[in-house]
Each structure stands twice: as C-alpha cells, then as structure tokens.
Amino acid sequence: MSTEEQSLITTEVQTENTTRTDRPDETVLESRGLDVHYGDERALSDVSIEIPEHKVTAIIGPSGCGKSTFLRSINRMNDQIDACRVDGELYFHGKNVYDDDVDPVALRRKIGQVFQKPNPFPKSVYDNVAYGLRVQGLDDKLDLDDAVERALRGAALWDEVEGKLDSSGLDLSGGQQQRLCIARAIATDPEVILMDEPTSALDPVAASKIEDLIDELVEEYTVVIVTHNMQQAARISDKTAVFLTGGELVEFDDTATIFEDPADDRVEDYITGKFG
C-alpha cells in the first residue's frame, strides 16, 4: 500500500517539477467539506479551500477559530489527539490523505511543519537538521553533511552556525532556533511547509528575518502560514484565508483583495479591528 502511495507521489513530483513555472496556480492541497471535532466540540466546519503551489497562503482569524486545527489536519498531526475526529476530504495532489491506505508517517515526510514555539531537539545543531533524514534511513556521512549544509543555507542560518554544528541547538537564540526548525523541516525536501504562527514567540528583528526567509522558501516550496499578525499576512502572503469563530472559512482570495476589498462584511470588520 505504502509503496504504491509513494510511487504515486514521486511521479507527481516529477511532473510538477517540469511544469512549475508554466502553471502558477496548480493546486497542491484541496479540502472539501472538512469537519473536525474535538469530542463534541466542533473546531472546523465545512471548510473547502484550494491551496496553490509555490505561493504563500496565510490563514488568519481570531483565537479559537480553528486556524491551527486546519493546519494540523493537513499533515494529520491531529491523529495524535485521541478525541479528534475528522470528516470530509483533504487532497494532497489529488490523493485524499484520510484514505485508509495513506501512511501519516509518509505523508509528513512530504509536508513539513514549523511550530509556534521553537522546538529544537536537545541535540546538536547538526543532529537536529539530520534527524528527519536519519529517520528516513539516510546514514551516509557525506550525504548527510551535504544535506545539512544545504538545509542550513536554505534557512539562512549557515553563516551563523557554521563553526558550531556540534553545539546544542538549545544554545542558539530564539530566532536562530526557529530558523533551525525551518532548516530541519526543509532538510527532508518536503513539498509543503506548514507554519503555525512561526514568529509569535520572536522579537521583531528575528521575526522579520523569518519573513524574508519565507519569501525565499516559496521559490521551492508551498508555504501555508497561520498568523495572528494581519500586517504579516498582508506583507508575505499571496493568498489569504479568513477563518472566523466556529471554525468557518469565511473568505479566501488574493491577499490584496482580502485586505483592500473583502466581499464579506465580517472580514472587513475583523481586518479593521472591530472584533477579534
């Protein structure tokens, strides 16, 4: 089952690679009527959305509106929560990730995630970045060295940690830790990177570095970012989805449209700060 799934994904990657620039709005993730419940409580209600490839899609909305829940249902991190129930469909390259034959472990190797609080492992910088590769079975020293350097460069962290790859990841500053977590996520070369308020625990300077980085990452990856910060969403995203209380997707459009001329009055109220 899982090899079939693997090969399906691989062939699609190859076709994507050849058509990347020609078809800018290719959908990589699509949800249809996605409902998520925690016990009896409804966290997402009938969410249908198409997330385009090689774009930054921002998800904004007030606290408790289901933004993070939506993110976690993409890479099935919700599986970790006992009381969580997911209904509806979520397609990754046309394959429903909630089908019985999908292995969440394989799925998460294609869809990386960066968390709100930087969470480097209590290991060296090198081992942090190499972790994902090692669990995927890569253990050749030279290949690992190569991949670790590439990932750290990709996360704009290489120059700062080049001489101290062996020191603990916990000794880095908060902003560096978060970039380390991004390096860790891109080391395994996923297609999509999910970011759950990646800058909310950082100071403004560190946060702006992450924003610049996201700008570069989108050349190679599809980025879905949950944020509390509307200015950030306006600055870095191509598309914006607005969730409101009750786990409802109210509006999804180009970021410029959402911020300048939203169709829904509630979105306008939220963006202009009337509630939320």
Added chain:
Amino acid sequence: MSTDVTDGSGPGIRGDGAVGADNATDRRVRRLLFGCAVITVLTTLAIFFVLIDNAASYFFGAKLTEMLLGASVERTVKFTEFFTGTRWAPDHATPGHGVLPIVFGTLAITVGAAFVSIPIGTATAIYLSEYSSKGVRSKLKPTLEILAGIPTIVYGYFAIAFINPMIVAPIAETVFDINMGRYSLLSGMLVVGIMTIPMVSSISEDAMSAVPDDLRNGAYALGATKFDVSTRIVLPASISGVFASYILAVSRAIGETMAVTLAAGMQPQITANPFAEIMTMTAYMVKMARGTTAVGTVEYQSLFAVGLLLFVMTLSMNLLNDWFKRRFQEEYR
C-alpha cells in the same frame, strides 16, 4: 488623599500584638521543622559511627572508643585477608575472613537483577509513556506500584515456592542435567530483578512524561514513527531520569535482604554456576544477627565490617546518582 497619609492612622501596616504573636509561632514552627530534619541527619551519622566503631574492633581488637580510653591494639583480621581472601567463614572452627565470596554474591545478584529489571522496566516505561492509551495507563501504573509495595519477604516465598522449584530447577535438570538444591543464584537474580522493575518503570515513566510534547510533535512532523520518537527523542531527552531509576534499582538490589536470603541461600562461594547456592552480604548479616554468636567476639564484629562495606557501596551508588543527575540535567535542561 494626602490627609489619609499624614493623619497618623496609617494604611494598616503598623501591626499590633497579634502580629508579634504570629512571629513567635513562626519561629517555633521553624525550630520544630528544623529539629525533624536534624533527626534524620543525626541518625545517619550515628549509624555510620556505630559501624566504624564496631568494625574497628573486628580489625584491631578494640573499638575506637575503647582505643581512646587506652585499650591495647592487636591486629585480629588483616585488611589484605579481608579484601583479597576467598574463604568467608568467620564463625568456623578454622575461621576464614575473606569477604570476596559474599561481595561476589551481592554483586552477582545485583548485575543479574539489573539484566532483568532494566530492559523490562525501560520497555514498560516507554510503553506507558508513548504507546498506551490513557485508559490502559491509568490501570497499569497503579498495578506496577502495588508490585513495588509488596513486602520483600513475600517475594522471598515466591522465589522459594515458585521460581526455584517450578522454573529454575526444571531448567537445571532438563537442559543442564544439574540436580539443584532449594536455593540458587539464578532465582535470586530473577526475584530481585522482578522486584525492582516497578522502580525502573515508574521513575523512568515520570521522566519520559516530563519531556515536552513540543519535541514529540517536532519529530512526528518530520515523519518520525512512534518508535523513532520513543528511542531517538524521548529516551535521550529523559536520560538523566532514566539513569537515576537504574541506579536506584541497583542500589536497592545491593541492599536487598529477605528475598535474596530465601531465594539464593547461605553458602558463601564464588561460582559461575547460576544453579549453585550462594550467600550475599545481607544474607550473612541476617545469619549473624540472629543471635547464636556471642556479642563482642570477632565473628560477631564481622557483622559490622560487612555492614560498613555495604553502606559504602550503596552510598557510592547514591553519590553516583547525584553526580549523574547534575551532569546530564545541565545538558538537557
């Protein structure tokens, strides 16, 4: 507003008689609590002193206190014989004072028990912390803790009535063709190992549960399996607590008395045969303290020399534990 401050009544912080009385109560409570803490420290020191004092009379023929009062010193048992001799029979007609056979007994039991308790205890802890559902854990963990609360003498009977005749003896007979007695080194190892499983699993599980979920999620999001997360994230991050549990289990095994006496017997010897009867340091002390030996004789005083050695062994395990905790908690914060 300003009149409130200057009218002399104050905002109620001047205190009156009641506050003074509270302070006095406070001091009394503090002295009482301090006194309780001092009792344990004094007891430890007193035990240590009694052991050294009496052990001196085993080696030098007079207690330290007696020496201070001018008692003559004679070398009754030489240190070289005590630490290197291989025959332990202080109460025999031709006495032997080599402590090695019973030290061997204790260490063999300890190592054997560690081979049982460490793998099973660690695996149990990983299962409870990472794999089991809440419902299973809420039943399994208290059950394990009940296992820890069973009196050790009961484990001794378990060994003598079940492990030895039903498990160890049949193996010895059918596989190795050895006719075994009622006691064996192997059953001592097994029973002490089983006894210390809950100690390893319970303390290790606490350490593993304390690993923040952030780390687990970070690893799962990288496509790690549950096994990867357990062995490469949770276990390394909780290693100081896990090792602490190993050391506690080992020092418990060193000091264990009733179960090993009943399971492994009272025959001091150095042997590689797991089906042979052996004697541990604690078993020897039980035998001596039963009271058939006259107080004050060299045989009787050997009790304190062995006790002192045992005390030093468990104390060094505890110090090792402290060192280990400090050394590794720094790294993993």
